[in-house]
Amino acid sequence: MSKRNREGTIGRRGFLKGASVAGAALGAASPSAAQPAAAPAAKNPVPLPDIAAETLPPLADPVHQSSGGGDFMLDVLKTLNFDYVTQTPASTFRGLHEAIINYGMNKQPELLSCTHEEIAVAMAHGYAKIEGTPLPVMVQSTVGLQHASMALYNAHCDQAPIYMIAGNTVDAAKRGFSFEWAHSAIDPAAVVRDYVKWDDQPGSLQHFAESAIRAYQIAMTPPMAPVLLSLDSELQENPIANRERLRIPRLPKTAPPQGDAAAVAETAQQLVGAQNPVIVADRMARTPQGMARLIELAELLQCPVVDTGGRSNFPNRHHLCQTGRSGALIAQADLVLGLELNDFFGTLHAFSDRIVRRMRQVSRPDARTISITARQLSPRANFQDFQRYQDVDLVIAADAEETLPSLIEQVRRLAGADRRSAFEARGKKLEAAYRAMVEQWKSDATIGWDASPITIARLCAELYDQIKDDDWSMVGNGNRVTWPRRLWNFDRHYRWIGSSGGSGIGYNAPASLGAALANRKYGRLSVAIQGDGDLMFCPGTLWTAAHHQIPILYVMHNNRAWHQELMYLQAMSNRRDRGMLNAHIGTTISDPNIDFAMLAKSMGVHSEGPITDPKDLAPALRRALAVVRKGQPALVDAIVESR
Amino acid sequence: MNGPAPILAQTGMSFAAFKRQVRIPINDMPAYSERMLSDKELMDIFVFVRSLPGRRPVKDFPILNN
Ligand code: HEM
Ligand SMILES: Cc1ncc(C[n+]2csc(CCOP(=O)(O)OP(=O)(O)O)c2C)c(N)n1
Ligand SMILES: [Mg+2]
Numbered sequence: 001m002s003k004r005n006r007e008g009t010i011g012r013r014g015f016l017k018g019a020s021v022a023g024a025a026l027g028a029a030s031p032s033a034a035q036p037a038a039a040p041a042a043k044n045p046v047p048l049p050d051i052a053a054e055t056l057p058p059l060a061d062p063v064h065q066s067s068g069g070g071d072f073m074l075d076v077l078k079t080l081n082f083d084y085v086t087q088t089p090a091s092t093f094r095g096l097h098e099a100i101i102n103y104g105m106n107k108q109p110e111l112l113s114c115t116h117e118e119i120a121v122a123m124a125h126g127y128a129k130i131e132g133t134p135l136p137v138m139v140q141s142t143v144g145l146q147h148a149s150m151a152l153y154n155a156h157c158d159q160a161p162i163y164m165i166a167g168n169t170v171d172a173a174k175r176g177f178s179f180e181w182a183h184s185a186i187d188p189a190a191v192v193r194d195y196v197k198w199d200d201q202p203g204s205l206q207h208f209a210e211s212a213i214r215a216y217q218i219a220m221t222p223p224m225a226p227v228l229l230s231l232d233s234e235l236q237e238n239p240i241a242n243r244e245r246l247r248i249p250r251l252p253k254t255a256p257p258q259g260d261a262a263a264v265a266e267t268a269q270q271l272v273g274a275q276n277p278v279i280v281a282d283r284m285a286r287t288p289q290g291m292a293r294l295i296e297l298a299e300l301l302q303c304p305v306v307d308t309g310g311r312s313n314f315p316n317r318h319h320l321c322q323t324g325r326s327g328a329l330i331a332q333a334d335l336v337l338g339l340e341l342n343d344f345f346g347t348l349h350a351f352s353d354r355i356v357r358r359m360r361q362v363s364r365p366d367a368r369t370i371s372i373t374a375r376q377l378s379p380r381a382n383f384q385d386f387q388r389y390q391d392v393d394l395v396i397a398a399d400a401e402e403t404l405p406s407l408i409e410q411v412r413r414l415a416g417a418d419r420r421s422a423f424e425a426r427g428k429k430l431e432a433a434y435r436a437m438v439e440q441w442k443s444d445a446t447i448g449w450d451a452s453p454i455t456i457a458r459l460c461a462e463l464y465d466q467i468k469d470d471d472w473s474m475v476g477n478g479n480r481v482t483w484p485r486r487l488w489n490f491d492r493h494y495r496w497i498g499s500s501g502g503s504g505i506g507y508n509a510p511a512s513l514g515a516a517l518a519n520r521k522y523g524r525l526s527v528a529i530q531g532d533g534d535l536m537f538c539p540g541t542l543w544t545a546a547h548h549q550i551p552i553l554y555v556m557h558n559n560r561a562w563h564q565e566l567m568y569l570q571a572m573s574n575r576r577d578r579g580m581l582n583a584h585i586g587t588t589i590s591d592p593n594i595d596f597a598m599l600a601k602s603m604g605v606h607s608e609g610p611i612t613d614p615k616d617l618a619p620a621l622r623r624a625l626a627v628v629r630k631g632q633p634a635l636v637d638a639i640v641e642s643r
Numbered sequence: 644m645n646g647p648a649p650i651l652a653q654t655g656m657s658f659a660a661f662k663r664q665v666r667i668p669i670n671d672m673p674a675y676s677e678r679m680l681s682d683k684e685l686m687d688i689f690v691f692v693r694s695l696p697g698r699r700p701v702k703d704f705p706i707l708n709n
Contacts, residue, residue, distance in 0.1 A: 353671050442707045446699040447652050465706040487707065574673035 055238030070099030086120035090140030092167025095236025115540030121151030126514030134161035141168035141188035156195035158501025161219035162226035197225035222374035259403035268410030274335035281313035293404035302427030339400040345390040476512030476528030506537030516552035545633035546604035596637040609637025653697030
């Protein structure tokens with residue numbers, strides 16, 4: 001007997017342990033019985049590369065089995081403490097799906113149902129930004145993964161961890177006819193590899209265990225990003241031959257990369273010495289600590305902070321939050337410090353979208369520039385979300401949040417009494433400018449107060465009036481309307497989670513829901529401002545909200561258009577001197593108008609609208625919020641000014 | 644084109660300045676030629692935006708002071 005066959009026999013015995021072979025003709029060896037199973041540990045300690053090495057297909061025709069590879073996979077996933085797994089069902093991961101709901105009794109992780117893979121991924125994206133940890137997302141490897149790809153791209157651009165699991169049937173001889181072939185690929189990850197940080201297609205359960213832990217570790221090490229495991233259906237479905245020999249590795253504690261000590265000291269020196277420094281924070285605050293640290297640094301220096309809103313980096317009611325004055329501040333800055341700032345070039349330049357496209361530097365030519373970002377550590381070539389090259393003076397390739405404590409320490413050490421009094425004077429000036437800016441905003445908000453369509457300012461003021469005493473979290477703001485930032489008090493890290501990352505529309509509704517899911521266990525009130533165009537990409541999100549009873553209030557910013565695109569068409573038409581009368585063609589969502597209240601109702605979501613008179617807004621919001629506070633989703637459709 | 648455009652209700656601009664911005668705009672606002680928008684139509688718009696209710700005292704809106 002050859003070695004292969006001997007191992008095959010061992011494996012077969014293992015299989016017989018795992019399967020109750022009802023009515024099987026034991027002698028009839030199937031062709032696959034000759035496949036090698038895992039060798040005894042002493043002979044071959046390295047996991048075998050063969051697909052489904054530890055599992056075997058039925059020899060004859062058994063109808064029951066007492067274990068499945070999916071059970072072991074779940075054992076592994078459980079060590080990663082996932083609360084939920086999102087998915088749109090598909091046969092290629094039925095082995096794992098069944099293990100989750102029966103073997104795992106649908107607890108930690110609990111399975112959540114989504115009507116589109118884009119929803120499943122975007123929910124995980126929003127969830128990760130509140131909770132700080134990824135969710136597994138199960139999709140079918142070809143068709144499901146392609147649906148998921150847009151949402152994965154957003155997560156990649158947004159430095160958010162996603163734990164993708166794609167089912168696949170690797171062994172062509174095992175594929176059923178027709179769709180199982182269409183749903184298999186030799187390298188499923190290829191379609192998304194440009195924006196997935198790491199992927200694998202494990203060849204055995206031991207291989208799975210190691211790759212599952214490795215994937216988590218890679219996803220969670222800044223710059224955080226999606227990872228993907230392609231799981232062979234045979235590996236998930238077949239009985240486990242050798243459970244006692246399988247080992248689940250430990251997840252190590254990983255420390256995010258910190259800035260080089262000398263470079264941090266140089267940065268501190270520059271900050272202390274500068275007359276007009278500006279800190280620009282983008283995706284800096286990964287955790288609640290990020291905001292606290294930035295407050296400490298900014299206060300120490302009395303340095304203005306421009307928070308581009310990639311995360312909740314800085315409280316907007318702090319006098320050093322000077323986002324609204326960024327143009328003036330950048331123009332006079334002698335030092336610009338970027339913290340996880342992806343678009344440094346765009347921060348220092350103005351762009352004119354004219355016939356001749358122009359970039360103009362708006363910062364001082366002699367301004368010093370320093371960038372602290374982990375993004376440097378995981379560059380990608382194809383998709384161009386890394387923005388135009390900016391020649392900064394010092395790049396610290398490290399996680400900004402993690403680097404702040406040592407930077408603060410250095411600044412504290414270097415700031416002598418004379419500099420501290422200069423800082424104080426600077427702070428006073430900034431405070432006066434801040435107060436004037438806020439008064440101006442409030443005054444601006446009164447314009448068009450009673451108008452219909454409702455002004456965005458009024459919509460935001462009415463909404464905030466009713467949530468300000470709750471522990472609220474603004475989980476979505478599809479069109480990035482600026483009024484909340486002007487009128488609301490964003491004083492905690494979960495008040496705002498940043499936008500899509502890749503500007504891929506279809507993010508806002510499902511990502512908001514994922515964030516609301518994470519907020520649910522903390523009893524927070526989640527609200528999202530929701531574009532009509534965005535909602536129509538993934539309207540099924542509303543069903544998931546109702547089905548899983550996720551409390552969230554969607555307030556529609558319904559302008560009955562893809563208004564952003566309408567504006568581009570207006571610009572094109574005028575550029576060609578043809579007038580704007582046709583610019584609505586292909587850019588508006590009317591005729592018929594969508595009844596979003598009816599849409600929501602059809603999926604079990606409380607809804608009101610369309611509301612056109614601003615006076616009707618407050619009562620509708622009150623009723624909807626009562627529903628949300630009881631733990632259910634609600635939607636208020638408001639007809640609002642375009643932008 | 645993505646940034647908020649300035650408020651025109653009760654604008655204090657002269658018609659000449661208003662017209663200049665519309666015919667040869669600064670930055671990203673689309674330019675309107677006379678062919679597409681006559682001076683007469685522009686004047687109508689000017690009169691209209693000036694007639695719109697402008698700012699009101701913030702103190703009259705308690706919900707703006709939350
Ligand atoms: C007949 C229609 C329009 C009129 C009468 C008009 C009028 C004006 C005026 C008078 C200003 C200057 C305001 C000031 O400096 O205080 C302005 C600025 C602006 N408008 Fe328009 N506008 C029109 C259409 C548009 C459209 C269709 C867009 C965008 C798609 C637009 C975008 C802007 C922007 C972005 C600015 C600010 C320019 C800057 O300072 O960077 N406008 N508009
Ligand atoms: C996946 C995808 N498709 C198309 C676009 C182009 N796009 C940018 S904004 C926008 C309109 C979004 O509509 P809505 O959410 O209603 O916001 P509005 O522009 O009306 O304020 C579109 C289609 C995109 N960014 N992403
Ligand atoms: Mg819209």
